[in-house]
Amino acid sequence: MSAVFDTNPATAAPIEGYRPVAPVVERDGATAVVDADHVYYRELNEAIQQLVADGVRDLTIRGVNGQRYIGNGLTETDLRIRIQGVPGQDLGMFLGGPVIDVDTNAQDGVGNTMESGEICVHGSAGDVVGYGMRGGRILIRGDAGYRVGIHMKQYQNQLPEVIIGGKARDFFGEYMAGGRLVLLDLNSQLAGPALGNYTGTGMHGGEIFVRGTVDACLCGREVGVVPATPEQLETIRPLVTRYCEAFGADADGIMSQTFTRIAPVSSRPYGNLYCSM
Amino acid sequence: MINYLQPEFHVDIDYDRCHKCGRCAGQCGWGVYSFVERPLPDDAKCRACHRCVTFCPAHCITIKRSDLAYRENPNWPIRARKGVWRQAASGGVLLTSMGSDAPRGSIFDALTLDACQVTNPSIDPLREPMETRTVIGKRPRALGERVPKDWAGRLTLSTPILFAPMSFGSVSLNVHKSMAMAAKRLGTFMNTGEGGLHADLYPYQDNVIVQVASGRFGVTPEYLERGAAIEIKVGQGAKPGIGGHLPGEKINAEVSTTRMIPQGTDAISPAPHHDIYSIEDLRQLIYSLKEASGYKPVGVKIAAVHNVGAIASGIVRAGADYVYLDGMNGGTGAAPAVIRDHVGIPVELALAVVDQRLRDEGIRNEASIIVAGSIKSSADLAKALALGADAVALGSATLLALGCHLCQSCHTGCCSWGLTTQKPELTRRLDPEEGAQRLVNLVSAWTHELQEILGALGVNAVESLRGSRDRLRAIGLDAQTCEILGVAPAGR
Numbered sequence: 001m002s003a004v005f006d007t008n009p010a011t012a013a014p015i016e017g018y019r020p021v022a023p024v025v026e027r028d029g030a031t032a033v034v035d036a037d038h039v040y041y042r043e044l045n046e047a048i049q050q051l052v053a054d055g056v057r058d059l060t061i062r063g064v065n066g067q068r069y070i071g072n073g074l075t076e077t078d079l080r081i082r083i084q085g086v087p088g089q090d091l092g093m094f095l096g097g098p099v100i101d102v103d104t105n106a107q108d109g110v111g112n113t114m115e116s117g118e119i120c121v122h123g124s125a126g127d128v129v130g131y132g133m134r135g136g137r138i139l140i141r142g143d144a145g146y147r148v149g150i151h152m153k154q155y156q157n158q159l160p161e162v163i164i165g166g167k168a169r170d171f172f173g174e175y176m177a178g179g180r181l182v183l184l185d186l187n188s189q190l191a192g193p194a195l196g197n198y199t200g201t202g203m204h205g206g207e208i209f210v211r212g213t214v215d216a217c218l219c220g221r222e223v224g225v226v227p228a229t230p231e232q233l234e235t236i237r238p239l240v241t242r243y244c245e246a247f248g249a250d251a252d253g254i255m256s257q258t259f260t261r262i263a264p265v266s267s268r269p270y271g272n273l274y275c276s277m
Numbered sequence: 278m279i280n281y282l283q284p285e286f287h288v289d290i291d292y293d294r295c296h297k298c299g300r301c302a303g304q305c306g307w308g309v310y311s312f313v314e315r316p317l318p319d320d321a322k323c324r325a326c327h328r329c330v331t332f333c334p335a336h337c338i339t340i341k342r343s344d345l346a347y348r349e350n351p352n353w354p355i356r357a358r359k360g361v362w363r364q365a366a367s368g369g370v371l372l373t374s375m376g377s378d379a380p381r382g383s384i385f386d387a388l389t390l391d392a393c394q395v396t397n398p399s400i401d402p403l404r405e406p407m408e409t410r411t412v413i414g415k416r417p418r419a420l421g422e423r424v425p426k427d428w429a430g431r432l433t434l435s436t437p438i439l440f441a442p443m444s445f446g447s448v449s450l451n452v453h454k455s456m457a458m459a460a461k462r463l464g465t466f467m468n469t470g471e472g473g474l475h476a477d478l479y480p481y482q483d484n485v486i487v488q489v490a491s492g493r494f495g496v497t498p499e500y501l502e503r504g505a506a507i508e509i510k511v512g513q514g515a516k517p518g519i520g521g522h523l524p525g526e527k528i529n530a531e532v533s534t535t536r537m538i539p540q541g542t543d544a545i546s547p548a549p550h551h552d553i554y555s556i557e558d559l560r561q562l563i564y565s566l567k568e569a570s571g572y573k574p575v576g577v578k579i580a581a582v583h584n585v586g587a588i589a590s591g592i593v594r595a596g597a598d599y600v601y602l603d604g605m606n607g608g609t610g611a612a613p614a615v616i617r618d619h620v621g622i623p624v625e626l627a628l629a630v631v632d633q634r635l636r637d638e639g640i641r642n643e644a645s646i647i648v649a650g651s652i653k654s655s656a657d658l659a660k661a662l663a664l665g666a667d668a669v670a671l672g673s674a675t676l677l678a679l680g681c682h683l684c685q686s687c688h689t690g691c692c693s694w695g696l697t698t699q700k701p702e703l704t705r706r707l708d709p710e711e712g713a714q715r716l717v718n719l720v721s722a723w724t725h726e727l728q729e730i731l732g733a734l735g736v737n738a739v740e741s742l743r744g745s746r747d748r749l750r751a752i753g754l755d756a757q758t759c760e761i762l763g764v765a766p767a768g769r
Contacts, residue, residue: 073569132493275369
């Protein structure tokens with residue numbers, strides 16, 4: 001039996017619609033504009049890394065259309081990346097400092113295992129936003145998909161925050177070990193409740209704030225679902241304010257409404273599960 | 278409730294010879310001994326780890342199996358009866374550690390190696406050069422074939438032996454240091470496991486494979502930058518399909534810094550990576566790691582399970598540089614006994630199936646195969662190579678070299694040998710310098726033995742043994758197992 005398809009990138013046919021060529025770059029000092037139109041992700045990311053290594057700190061990427069891994073593992077804290085178009089999967093994975101701004105929607109895996117910095121999406125995002133995220137901030141103007149904030153965690157002064165303007169789907173904050181998830185349930189394109197099933201299942205740290213009320217039957221048994229107190233709500237004011245700054249909304253208006261707080265009832269949900277042999 | 282369980286061991290002290298020095302009481306991590314003028318053991322707490330026996334200056338301690346008779350019933354072995362009693366008392370999942378002790382036997386032990394006689398000369402490794410250097414990574418299919426630049430990342434090992442992933446947290450920092458120092462001296466690699474990389478290991482980072490598991494503990498851009506290669510942990514032989522769970526008691530200040538989670542909280546690794554639900558998703562993570570790390574080699578570790586051939590094929594097509602197969606006899610720092618003892622398949626079968634599948638599909642050159650799961654000697658190593666492995670990884674053998682006596686109590690966090698504990702009074706018992714020396718000794722000895730085996734086979738390089746199943750014969754295996762292994766019965 002011969003190979004079903006050619007897995008060798010040197011000999012395999014290029015993906016239809018993309019060319020393995022370096023993108024056109026216009027550079028002016030620390031500012032650069034990269035034209036990603038029809039450029040394959042590998043060449044695009046190589047060019048981005050090269051520009052950043054050469055001292056570019058304000059980078060605009062034009063004509064983005066599904067290119068994956070943009071900004072992966074970049075650690076320059078003074079770097080700003082503006083993305084025009086829809087970036088592909090794993091945008092800003094392992095991001096360690098830069099600010100990424102997306103002018104429309106994003107796909108799956110935004111801020112996967114993110115360390116610090118900010119990702120701001122002016123449309124909606126796909127699944128697994130902020131998976132395993134340890135620090136930094138993700139702002140999504142519209143809706144998000146399934147499995148948002150799974151296994152987010154916090155450590156010392158690192159406290160990851162994700163704020164979503166619309167609704168989110170199932171498994172929101174599953175296995176969450178730290179950080180904050182905020183769901184505003186405003187301007188959504190989705191029907192039904194703000195949250196899906198299995199919210200906070202296995203959660204053992206951090207907290208989730210949802211505007212309005214939440215049916216506890218949507219949540220895992222490891223969490224308590226209660227109205228947020230004014231003191232608890234105050235902790236998300238800076239995040240909500242940042243959201244309103246980025247997308248233009250009334251922070252005081254949002255903060256004056258009722259929120260539900262979902263938090264674990266134990267930091268050791270499985271402490272009594274075992275019996276030693 | 279009355280405890281139905283009687284002690285498994287009896288601590289026998291010959292008081293006539295006892296110095297009454299109390300060293301046994303000081304050495305025991307389980308609190309077996311109280312000391313009132315002489316050591317008084319509580320048999321119920323003994324785990325037969327032999328720490329006290331080893332350190333008794335009078336050699337007056339003997340750990341004996343309890344003579345207590347139970348009514349014989351082959352259908353209800355004592356082990357099963359004790360499990361029922363334990364669970365009836367606690368309602369808990371039976372938790373154990375190290376590799377399975379179910380009496381299934383080893384397939385490696387049923388295989389024998391060939392040797393040269395008369396017509397094809399054997400080679401004397403003491404006189405002739407014998408190449409054990411091994412390269413892990415992608416290779417061209419044929420000489421002269423053009424290779425893409427993202428195939429360039431490879432690991433070069435001086436011998437086809439690595440140290441298996443064991444996280445800092447499940448084992449002590451001194452165990453990690455011992456492995457790191459030994460890996461550097463030997464020219465091979467240790468693996469962080471999923472607990473992050475401690476700063477004390479940075480000087481050895483060129484010999485460290487960093488692991489990325491579902492909990493993403495300690496995974497930062499810097500961590501990926503430091504590792505020589507990156508390994509995605511999907512599964513573990515001792516507990517296929519279930520996640521990891523390091524109890525809060527083991528998360529002290531040091532472990533907290535490398536895992537990057539608060540002290541005292543449970544470190545829960547979900548069973549699946551929630552960003553991998555398909556081979557396409559796996560490819561995405563592999564290339565995400567490659568993009569973030571400047572195209573370092575990325576391997577994928579899986580447990581050996583029933584459909585392992587198809588899974589491994591998918592992993593290679595997803596772009597992995599190596600596939601790490603962990604067999605069902607592999608060790609663990611903690612696993613439910615029911616999973617450890619009953620889930621998965623032996624690594625010998627998984628290896629044979631995967632190697633054959635990748636050859637059949639013409640993609641064997643695109644990934645190396647590392648196997649683990651109870652490699653007990655250089656014979657197992659040589660047989661694994663002949664079955665198609667590129668290298669083996671040692672987990673249990675590494676711990677044994679550092680003093681482990683396989684008492685299967687890692688999950689208690691009280692290891693008297695200071696290996697699988699975070700208690701400072703216990704962890705300081707392992708001197709990393711001495712530990713590294715023991716590991717260097719073990720790997721060097723096995724490498725010499727491998728050279729002897731290669732010489733007897735009449736080949737002068739590990740590369741020439743790899744996948745040579747015609748140099749293996751089976752004794753006492755059924756025809757179907759022989760067919761799966763691709764090995765003829767002895768005499769054929």
